[in-house]
Every structure is written in C-alpha cells, then in structure tokens.
Amino acid sequence: MDRLTDDDLGALIALRRDLHRRPDLSGAEAATAATVAQALSALGVEVVTGLGGHGVAGIVPGGAPGPTVLLRCELDALPIAETGQPAWRSETPGVAHLCGHDGHMATLLGAVRLLRRDPPPRGRVIAMFQPAEEDGSGAIAVCEDPRFAPLAPDWAFALHNLPDLPRGVAHVPDGLASAASVGLAIALTGVEAHASAPETGRSPAPELARLMDTLPALSRAVFPAPDFRLVTLTHARLGAPAFGIAPGRGEVFATLRTSSDAALAALEAEARALIGQPDGLSVEITEHDRFLAGVNDPEAAALLREAAKAAGLEALHGTPLRASEDFGRFGHDCPAAMLLLGAGPGPALHNPDYDFDDRLIAPGAATLAGTARLALSRGG
Incomplete structure (x- = not known):
C-alpha cells in the first residue's frame, strides 16, 4: 500500500500551512501556482504552467507507454475574512482558504511523492492544479487551452474534503456527484x-x-x-x-x-x-x-472506492453534493469520478472559522495514488 513517511507528512503539512497563509482568489493564483510549480520541480517531474490561466500540471511518467490518468485539485481561495485563529492564519485581508483547497494541493503533492517513489509500470499521471474552481470558470478554461490537448486524460479523478462526513469515511456516488x-x-x-x-x-x-x-x-x-x-x-x-x-x-x-x-x-x-x-x-x-453537474462514471467511481479501502478508509456509495464543483467538466471527455473525504465534526466549508484537517493528507494521497495505479492497470 502507498504510504507517506513522517518526513513526507511534515513537509506537506508545512507547505499546506504556508499556502493557507498566502491565499489567492480565483483567476489571480500566480503566487500559489509558483509555489506549486516549485514543489513539483523539486520532486523531479516535468511541469507545465499557465494552463487555463494559472493552472499547473506535473507529469509523472510510468515505465512504458500507456493511458493517461489525471488527478486534479484546486488552487484558489475565497473572498471571506478568516475568523479562526490558527498560527497559519491568512495574512491576506478578506481572503482565506476556507474550502480546503490548500489541503487538496498538499494531498495531491503527496500523491506525486508516492508515484515518483514507485512509478507505475506504464502510462503517466497528470497532477493538475486547476485555477478558478470557486467561480466555475477554471476547469472549462483548462480543458479549452490548446496546451492541455497533449495532456488530455483517459481517466480523471479528484477528491474534496467534507466536514459533514465522519473522519475515515469516503463517499463515492455512482452517477450524480455535485449539482x-x-x-x-x-x-x-x-x-x-x-x-x-x-x-x-x-x-x-x-x-x-x-x-x-x-x-x-x-x-x-x-x-x-x-x-x-x-x-x-x-x-x-x-x-x-x-x-x-x-x-x-x-x-x-x-x-x-x-x-x-x-x-x-x-x-x-x-x-x-x-x-x-x-x-x-x-x-x-x-x-x-x-x-456543470458533476457525474461520476460508475467504473471510475468503483476504482476510487477500491483505492480508498486499500488506504484504510471506509468507502461508501454515499450521496452527492448539493453544492457545485467544476470538476464535472473533465467528465465530459473521459470517465471521471470525485470522492468526498470525511473530515469529521467542525466548521462547514466556506465558514469563516473553517480550517483543513491535516490528518486527511495521508489517506487522501494514498487514495489518489492508488486510484491512478488501478486505472493505469485497467487500460484506457
């Protein structure tokens, strides 16, 4: 099973909290994108920047040609003043990571670490750090960017933390995933x-x-x-x-x-x-x-559930989000699915005192890396 080391987690948590201190709004994620690109370069992967605005893609090669799996997270924060008081509180007035995108970035970087440490035997994984999710424009802009065409995936996956669900539980609906x-x-x-x-x-x-x-x-x-x-x-x-x-x-x-x-x-x-x-x-x-509505492909959803179980999570079919999520655009071009990762009790997403739970990084990264391995083993 894929597992991050204590050193991995220490570095990823520190990065997550640094990203939390310096949030960027949708369409203005230049600084966040630069931090992500630097982190990917340090892991020795090819990096493509400026996709659909400030989008960043890290390309993790396998051992031989094969299908492409895209793992996606978000770069942007919200125009809400943070009222919580963590030591890593936002330093940008009126802007804060109150949806967990800072944690999603750290989680995807954790998955890249795991895939670099033990590369898949074939194919490649695209770690996509997408801009402008909060206003619905980012996924469309990335998919319509001509520079994204060479990276077009055969499978696409994502996760989103959800405080409404118990910690250690993953919901992966078949069909509708978000409104x-x-x-x-x-x-x-x-x-x-x-x-x-x-x-x-x-x-x-x-x-x-x-x-x-x-x-x-x-x-x-x-x-x-x-x-x-x-x-x-x-x-x-x-x-x-x-x-x-x-x-x-x-x-x-x-x-x-x-x-x-x-x-x-x-x-x-x-x-x-x-x-x-x-x-x-x-x-x-x-x-x-x-x-667009997010719709989970049943086969892609099954791969997410299988990987979540291998990562030690209780994987359920669950219910979709009444909220919207622009990951749905990726599902128009290939089988795609999103997992909702339980964060346990606490402030809800977009609440001014919300903060991402760092304990989700390890199982989230293992689930994303494991899903990529499963998809690459099935073909495309």
Whole structure:
C-alpha cells in the first residue's frame, strides 16, 4: 500500500500551512501556482504552467507507454475574512482558504511523492492544479487551452474534503456527484426622484420585492431528486443610502441549482420568463459562476472506492453534493469520478472559522495514488 513517511507528512503539512497563509482568489493564483510549480520541480517531474490561466500540471511518467490518468485539485481561495485563529492564519485581508483547497494541493503533492517513489509500470499521471474552481470558470478554461490537448486524460479523478462526513469515511456516488448551478445578476433601472414626490420617477422597488418573493418560489423537491431545483437569493440592493431620493436602480442576485444540466437550462428559462420586462424599467440579466453537474462514471467511481479501502478508509456509495464543483467538466471527455473525504465534526466549508484537517493528507494521497495505479492497470 502507498504510504507517506513522517518526513513526507511534515513537509506537506508545512507547505499546506504556508499556502493557507498566502491565499489567492480565483483567476489571480500566480503566487500559489509558483509555489506549486516549485514543489513539483523539486520532486523531479516535468511541469507545465499557465494552463487555463494559472493552472499547473506535473507529469509523472510510468515505465512504458500507456493511458493517461489525471488527478486534479484546486488552487484558489475565497473572498471571506478568516475568523479562526490558527498560527497559519491568512495574512491576506478578506481572503482565506476556507474550502480546503490548500489541503487538496498538499494531498495531491503527496500523491506525486508516492508515484515518483514507485512509478507505475506504464502510462503517466497528470497532477493538475486547476485555477478558478470557486467561480466555475477554471476547469472549462483548462480543458479549452490548446496546451492541455497533449495532456488530455483517459481517466480523471479528484477528491474534496467534507466536514459533514465522519473522519475515515469516503463517499463515492455512482452517477450524480455535485449539482449544476448558475448565478443570475438582475439589474433593474428606472428613474430617481425626490423622496417627497416619488410619483415623478419610476422606482424599481415593487419589482425588486416581487422578484425576491417569486424567484425562491421556483424551488421544489429534495436533492438529489431529478426534479430538484433551488433558487437562493444571495444579494439585493435598492437605490442609494439616502433619505431624500426615491430609488431609480435596484439589483438582486439569485443562484439557481438543479440535479442536471438539462434541468438547470429549464429552470433558467423559467426564471428569465418570470423576470420579464416590466413597464417603465430596463432590465439587464448577466450570468455568473456557471457549474456543470458533476457525474461520476460508475467504473471510475468503483476504482476510487477500491483505492480508498486499500488506504484504510471506509468507502461508501454515499450521496452527492448539493453544492457545485467544476470538476464535472473533465467528465465530459473521459470517465471521471470525485470522492468526498470525511473530515469529521467542525466548521462547514466556506465558514469563516473553517480550517483543513491535516490528518486527511495521508489517506487522501494514498487514495489518489492508488486510484491512478488501478486505472493505469485497467487500460484506457
């Protein structure tokens, strides 16, 4: 079985905590990418940088030609101020690794150490450190980058820590693994007026109130039912912060979430029809943070479960994430699967006091390395 040494773990934990101190937002991961590229170079692997933005790939060769396995993690952090107080607390105001991407990077680097120490007999492994996962743009950008074509995989795998699950448990769903979603920003523009004579202008307030009531009402069913859909209001603003002006502008943000890409398209069409074109107002709708549904290939999922068991984890079929994850894009081109690694009790992902549990690095790295070995032994 693949196993990291105490020296390995000491180095990986130190690197993880250094990455935690110096987080980068989506699309601005230059410093994080440079740190990862340096760590890969120190392990003696070929490194490709600048993929889909700041993406970094480390190429681990096997002993003979064969299929390609991609193991993917994320580079970016979140625009949230950290309230936890670890010694390695974020030094960047308003930005922090509160989803565990720092730990995922350390885990994948651990898998590279294991694969370099005992190279697979054939094929190659691409350790993909992907940019801009948090806004859904990174996987698409990497896959569409012409420089990624020579690295295109026959299999793709990833893991994500999940505090909701007991430590030592790995959930690997067959089929749906993460929800599809998109953000709609709806801007309503009318005409400002004096607060003493609002009838001389055109306020978007009634329309804004209508949308804040009717958009969430499009929600129905329970995830992961095929007809599940959830509309979440994430932001609203009306006019200027003043008492003498009747507002002329309002905006509301809504995130639409479903169990499939087709269902998301249908929900988005219904939401746009509901928004409509109210009299006296101009309406502008822009899309943001579009995520494809993540769908685990059954054979790829079985390989992940087999490797997780070999790494000492309890591997279950489990349930998918209601959250979105842009790893789903890799599954459009090859069999792919994502594992959810239990982190035990503690703050949830994206909470301001969350911190990655370093005890997940060893079993996570062994699972990723073991999965790559299994996939390479099966062919592609």
